[in-house]
Amino acid sequence: MINLITLKGVDKVFQEGREQFTALKNIDLNIKSGEFFVFVGPSGCGKSTLLRIMSGLEESFTGELILDESISASDISFVFQQFALLPWLSVFENIALGLRARHVSPKDIKERVGRELKEFHLEKFADSKPRDLSGGMRQRVGIARALVTNPKIIFMDEPFSELDSFTAEELRKEILRVWEARKQTIIMVTHIVEDAIELADRIAVMTPQPGKIEKIIESHLPRPRAKRSVEFYNMADELYKLIRP
Amino acid sequence: MKASHRVRIYKSHWHLLITFGFIILPFIFILVFSQLGHIPTKQLFLDIGVSVLRLSVAYMIAAVLAWILAIIFYRGARAAIALPFFDVLQSFPTFAVLPLVTYFWGPSNVTIVFFLVLTVIWPILFSILSSLKLIRNDWEEAIQISGLKGFQYVKIFLWPVSIPGLITGSIIGLGEGWESLIATEIITNNQLGLGNFFQTFSQNISVTAFGILGFLLLIFSLNKLLWLPLLDWSHRMTNE
Numbered sequence: 015m016i017n018l019i020t021l022k023g024v025d026k027v028f029q030e031g032r033e034q035f036t037a038l039k040n041i042d043l044n045i046k047s048g049e050f051f052v053f054v055g056p057s058g059c060g061k062s063t064l065l066r067i068m069s070g071l072e073e074s075f076t077g078e079l080i081l082d083e084s085i086s087a088s089d090i091s092f093v094f095q096q097f098a099l100l101p102w103l104s105v106f107e108n109i110a111l112g113l114r115a116r117h118v119s120p121k122d123i124k125e126r127v128g129r130e131l132k133e134f135h136l137e138k139f140a141d142s143k144p145r146d147l148s149g150g151m152r153q154r155v156g157i158a159r160a161l162v163t164n165p166k167i168i169f170m171d172e173p174f175s176e177l178d179s180f181t182a183e184e185l186r187k188e189i190l191r192v193w194e195a196r197k198q199t200i201i202m203v204t205h206i207v208e209d210a211i212e213l214a215d216r217i218a219v220m221t222p223q224p225g226k227i228e229k230i231i232e233s234h235l236p237r238p239r240a241k242r243s244v245e246f247y248n249m250a251d252e253l254y255k256l257i258r259p
Numbered sequence: 260m261k262a263s264h265r266v267r268i269y270k271s272h273w274h275l276l277i278t279f280g281f282i283i284l285p286f287i288f289i290l291v292f293s294q295l296g297h298i299p300t301k302q303l304f305l306d307i308g309v310s311v312l313r314l315s316v317a318y319m320i321a322a323v324l325a326w327i328l329a330i331i332f333y334r335g336a337r338a339a340i341a342l343p344f345f346d347v348l349q350s351f352p353t354f355a356v357l358p359l360v361t362y363f364w365g366p367s368n369v370t371i372v373f374f375l376v377l378t379v380i381w382p383i384l385f386s387i388l389s390s391l392k393l394i395r396n397d398w399e400e401a402i403q404i405s406g407l408k409g410f411q412y413v414k415i416f417l418w419p420v421s422i423p424g425l426i427t428g429s430i431i432g433l434g435e436g437w438e439s440l441i442a443t444e445i446i447t448n449n450q451l452g453l454g455n456f457f458q459t460f461s462q463n464i465s466v467t468a469f470g471i472l473g474f475l476l477l478i479f480s481l482n483k484l485l486w487l488p489l490l491d492w493s494h495r496m497t498n499e
Binding site: 069071087088090091092094095096098099100101102103111112114115116144145159 | 400
């Protein structure tokens, strides 16, 4: 597997008046093609900032961000914590946004958006506005919007944090199903250790002040991962120890 | 698109019918008032029509200009330069330039419309700017990730988010516009328009009072029929 993303000595400092705050310190990392990579850590450890740097949303940082030459801006998608759906557009139009930007023909847009609507059980809501949907359905729209352009890398910033535990559980299963079928690279941020263990191939444990990667743990647990297994608990213990030494 | 999913301006047929009644009401009032006050009805309607037309033309020009300026200058280095400049311009007492404008164009429609544009444009511009400055960060990021650019970016993103500001600014701007319209028509001594009507009957208290009442009724009806439903619709459109 090739390295899709390489970070070398990445630092990020926020300036507030005369105060400086180091959000990220000396981040070195490789993320491989087809990998499900999860950053886990408490609030304020810089994991979302790191995600935004890798996705190109945050351009001000020092150090090196190297994307594989096969990656262009149109190969990147993002799933937002608070869905970020445009309320004046219908579900269909929200999902079609990236395709319209790529000047895909209306016929192809209909076909590709239709496929995603079906995948995420949203066919009946194609003409609805986001305000008419529950949180779980909104996030499904957000994920469908990220997938419809067939990106090589999908960034997910705490995609379950606005959802109730039942909906989050369902959505995790759906994301795993889609990832296993399409083999895209998913890079996700979460503060929930159990989510990271359930989903990730590799988990980067981050700690705050300044935000740094404490350790990268490879998970060899077989999928679907049994949340009540000893191995699952052992890994959770290891992660909690790293986060709260 | 299913009707139930549309954002509707009028909540029911009754709502539409009642608001339509509001626009008929001032005309009935003006008709009765002109008959009872022995004022030539045709002249009165002509005065109203000319004034409404002047304000409408000025409003159209101001709205288009304000929107374009807001889109160009709402953020970045351009905003840092332009916004203080706009702020100074909007604080400038526009009536101070009226004699100069009248000197160049006389007591013409151009003078009145130009002066009205100067009055109406600022509330619209600043309201649109405020709408654009309040754009949610993650909406902008979603658009950035999607790759929307150029005309599509303006059409799909900037235009919808600017609508609440455009409508709020229009309501405030037109409120100031009506006031400036009457004042300008009186000051320039133009022979047509509501300013001319109020000047002609300035010695007749009852005609002036009923004239003002009819005028208020007209503005109230326009707000009720057009602007308030539009305002409600625009907020519902951009609220999640």
